[in-house]
Amino acid sequence: MSLIIQNFQVGYGRNVIIKNLELPAITPGTLVALIGSNGVGKSTLLKSLAGVMKFKGEATFEQQPIAQMSQAKRMQHIGYLPQTLPQPTSLVAYELVYSACRAAAGVPVDNINEAIERVFKRLGIMPLALKKMSEMSGGQRQMVGLAQVLVRQPKLLLLDEPTSALDLHWQLNVLETIKQQTEEHQRIAFVASHDLNLALRFCDQVLVLAKGGLLAMGAPKNVLTPECLDQAFGITARIEACSKGYPIILADSASSSANTD
């Protein structure tokens, strides 16, 4: 059930974004925070693992190369939430999530209503079920997008900034849901985020990308050092433990070594 990434390379034409990425095997039940500065390739990595973008090297999930999976198999096993919010169409939330179930064929037709109700209740968005997407706020559409992914119960979750449009209540709600689903159902989840403290509080592993590829990967307390944060983001920062024991990053200032072009 592990995810194996070895000798992995991806880019756009001649512009190689991630070179020779070698990760330790990622085992079921692991929530990975994917962090790094703007443009380092977080979305590119998630798109490649979702099978929507070609890559070189090995990316194998449950002993099957992702690049060789049929679209049906990918839809069944891999849940990808892109960075862009669902479109504000005239469909209501229920219809959108229903069509996601039908497209993936992972949920038997007789169980679709039950599956949709379960995910809407878990995410706390029952009041949105019959609301048109065009009449929702950005945050509400983001929650429906997440419901579209979670309803299929994929074993590998690839979530690109799933809380970017959400207020604090919904941010916590989403991370708690992802954490619970990852642990209870032994899934693997990647969550790309710029909210380092939110990601760190819930993640088991943190994968830090820098220009060209991997900067570090491991348990948050091992990986997130002031040096690593300076290299990754060009910031002077402290990592302190809060009264509940979570690591908290306090960014004091922008340093001169930003990892940008």
Ligand SMILES: Nc1ncnc2c1ncn2[C@@H]1O[C@H](COP(=O)(O)OP(=O)(O)OP(=O)(O)O)[C@@H](O)[C@H]1O
């Ligand atoms: N469709 C594309 N064609 C060509 N280059 C692209 C394309 N999409 C992204 N890029 C480039 O690939 C690099 C990585 O982009 P990506 O969106 O993966 O970064 P990111 O880490 O997700 O950034 P952000 O935090 O800003 O969302 C950037 O330099 C970007 O300019």
